[in-house]
Amino acid sequence: MSDIRVRFAPSPTGDLHIGGVRTALFNWLFAKNKGGKFILRIEDTDKTRSTEESAKVILDAMKWLELGWDEGPGNENLKYAPYCQMERKERGIYRKYADELVAKELAYPCYCTPEEVDVMRKKAQADKLPPKYDGRCRHLTPGQRKQKEIERRKAVIRFKMSRSGTTVLNDIIRGGVEFDNSLLDDFVIMKASGVPAYNFACVVDDYLMEITHVLRGDDHISNTPRQMHIYNALGWKVPEFAHMSMILGADGARLSKRHGHTSVLEYRKEGYLREALINYLALLGWSTEDSQQIFTTEELKQKFSVERCGISPSIFDPAKLLWLNGEKIRSKTPQQVYELFIDWLKYMGNEKLTETWDVELLKKALILEHDKIKLLKDIPSLVDFFFTKNVDYKEEAVKKTLLSEKSKDIAKLVLTESVARLSNQRNFSAVSLEQYARDLAAEKNIKTGQVFHSIRVAISGRMQGPGLFQMMEVMGKEDVIRRINVAINKFFQK
RNA sequence: GCUGCCAUCGUCUAGCGGUUCAGGACAUCGCCCUCUCAAGGCGGAGAUCACGGGUUCAAAUCCCGUUGGCAGCGCCA
Numbered sequence: 001m002s003d004i005r006v007r008f009a010p011s012p013t014g015d016l017h018i019g020g021v022r023t024a025l026f027n028w029l030f031a032k033n034k035g036g037k038f039i040l041r042i043e044d045t046d047k048t049r050s051t052e053e054s055a056k057v058i059l060d061a062m063k064w065l066e067l068g069w070d071e072g073p074g075n076e077n078l079k080y081a082p083y084c085q086m087e088r089k090e091r092g093i094y095r096k097y098a099d100e101l102v103a104k105e106l107a108y109p110c111y112c113t114p115e116e117v118d119v120m121r122k123k124a125q126a127d128k129l130p131p132k133y134d135g136r137c138r139h140l141t142p143g144q145r146k147q148k149e150i151e152r153r154k155a156v157i158r159f160k161m162s163r164s165g166t167t168v169l170n171d172i173i174r175g176g177v178e179f180d181n182s183l184l185d186d187f188v189i190m191k192a193s194g195v196p197a198y199n200f201a202c203v204v205d206d207y208l209m210e211i212t213h214v215l216r217g218d219d220h221i222s223n224t225p226r227q228m229h230i231y232n233a234l235g236w237k238v239p240e241f242a243h244m245s246m247i248l249g250a251d252g253a254r255l256s257k258r259h260g261h262t263s264v265l266e267y268r269k270e271g272y273l274r275e276a277l278i279n280y281l282a283l284l285g286w287s288t289e290d291s292q293q294i295f296t297t298e299e300l301k302q303k304f305s306v307e308r309c310g311i312s313p314s315i316f317d318p319a320k321l322l323w324l325n326g327e328k329i330r331s332k333t334p335q336q337v338y339e340l341f342i343d344w345l346k347y348m349g350n351e352k353l354t355e356t357w358d359v360e361l362l363k364k365a366l367i368l369e370h371d372k373i374k375l376l377k378d379i380p381s382l383v384d385f386f387f388t389k390n391v392d393y394k395e396e397a398v399k400k401t402l403l404s405e406k407s408k409d410i411a412k413l414v415l416t417e418s419v420a421r422l423s424n425q426r427n428f429s430a431v432s433l434e435q436y437a438r439d440l441a442a443e444k445n446i447k448t449g450q451v452f453h454s455i456r457v458a459i460s461g462r463m464q465g466p467g468l469f470q471m472m473e474v475m476g477k478e479d480v481i482r483r484i485n486v487a488i489n490k491f492f493q494k
Numbered sequence: 495g496c497u498g499c500c501a502u503c504g505u506c507u508a509g510c511g512g513u514u515c516a517g518g519a520c521a522u523c524g525c526c527c528u529c530u531c532a533a534g535g536c537g538g539a540g541a542u543c544a545c546g547g548g549u550u551c552a553a554a555u556c557c558c559g560u561u562g563g564c565a566g567c568g569c570c571a
Binding site: 009010011013043045046048049110113114117118121124125126127128129130131132154156174177178179180183184185187188190191192193195197198199201202217218219220221222223243245246248250252253254280283284285286287288289290291292293294310311312313314315316317319320321322323324326330369370371372373374434437448449450451452453455456462463464465466467468469 | 495496497498499500501505506507508509517518519520521528529530531532533534563564565566567568569570571
């Protein structure tokens with residue numbers, strides 16, 4: 001039993017993003033691989049953007065992905081609870097440590113307004129310096145502070161950054177990274193509203209929740225030295241850090257809406273399988289020595305290691321995800337595909353689509369189309385013709401296969417002959433049907449392809465589909481003959 | 495602007511000083527299978543390992559610089 005504890009800490013300001021899923025996944029895999037605990041914490045300190053709805057959506061998405069957490073919202077009786085930062089704030093958790101820092105003179109109240117700070121930053125930038133708060137409230141005397149309070153200026157608490165020296169991060173993935181302290185300013189740890197700022201809340205919670213390893217996107221790497229200073233100021237042990245590379249869109253810019261879907265929910269709606277998403281995301285920034293591509297979730301848990309995470313950013317490739325989804329669907333049993341499809345319809349609120357469909361027929365049709373399914377949403381258009389009373393004859397198929405100068409006489413002959421002969425066909429199995437069709441072709445001296453295609457279009461209305469004879473067997477004698485008659489009446493009646 | 499990170503086929507990547515005129519996967523192209531569409535099998539094309547300097551008997555692999563990309567620089571997280 002290891003005491004490794006990792007966490008995924010999304011802020012509920014929107015759907016769960018692809019990048020977020022990757023961060024969650026790597027934390028989860030790391031925990032599973034090491035026999036540690038995976039904790040879910042909601043960072044809802046941004047009062048204007050956080051919503052409960054969004055928190056719920058994120059939790060649902062995590063559940064769908066089966067990235068289960070050992071601790072998180074809902075486990076309110078655990079010693080680390082609660083798991084939402086605003087609830088923790090209500091308990092005075094952050095205030096306590098902020099006060100401690102102020103008492104030790106490692107932090108101080110700052111009365112500058114956002115506008116004043118903004119001016120400082122602009123000025124610094126104009127001087128080609130990093131935009132920083134200049135620390136002017138650092139040395140306010142008690143008297144001056146009192147004066148500001150009387151003016152009813154609201155204070156934020158700022159952390160007193162050391163102005164010299166360097167901070168060295170030993171990142172598991174990147175190795176040593178040095179930061180010059182003089183470039184960092186006295187950042188806000190408590191907002192004027194009394195709500196903790198990100199860098200502070202994050203450190204306090206990671207400490208209290210006994211997080212041992214922080215795995216996150218490398219967009220956080222420059223926050224790390226600030227956080228390390230807080231750990232040190234409070235006399236806390238700094239956890240291990242691992243910063244993973246970012247996921248970018250096709251143009252090399254950070255993945256965003258204009259690159260296509262970014263929310264997991266959208267992938268779910270398209271009919272991607274959770275394991276395809278997980279497998280694909282695992283491949284983005286992580287690899288095995290033999291470049292294995294397809295993994296079960298079990299294998300991933302077994303083989304994952306932070307050490308084998310890459311350092312360069314990767315571009316999200318929808319084509320490869322789509323391929324993987326097809327692979328995952330093909331690896332399912334027909335019964336599983338059926339269940340997946342039904343669940344997906346339910347999720348989409350579209351159960352009525354299959355209301356009139358015969359379940360057994362649907363299952364058989366699914367077997368015939370199995371290899372062709374790339375997305376769950378493809379299924380309806382792949383099998384719907386099995387269930388329609390009135391075949392939807394595609395114009396192009398009819399024109400080419402039934403009514404062209406070259407084919408119309410042959411098609412008519414094949415169809416009329418078939419109605420007559422198929423009625424007497426005792427064994428309606430794929431094998432005997434094929435024998436029938438080949439015999440007919442030989443007898444009338446027609447190319448087998450022409451026989452096959454005529455029948456195919458007559459009974460399905462289209463040129464592509466499952467193997468013709470399997471399809472006929474599944475439809476059954478009665479329906480096949482019925483459909484051929486419909487075609488004859490529609491296209492060849494005189 | 496400042497700071498940091500990154501740099502192998504179009505894309506994801508293997509590679510951690512010699513066994514590599516760089517291997518796998520997706521995409522792409524061709525062939526085979528075949529009643530169609532897929533799936534599958536086989537094969538092709540595709541990377542002067544961003545560029546320039548070092549170090550070394552030997553570098554994609556180590557060091558430095560240049561260029562490019564990305565990220566951060568909030569009372570956002």
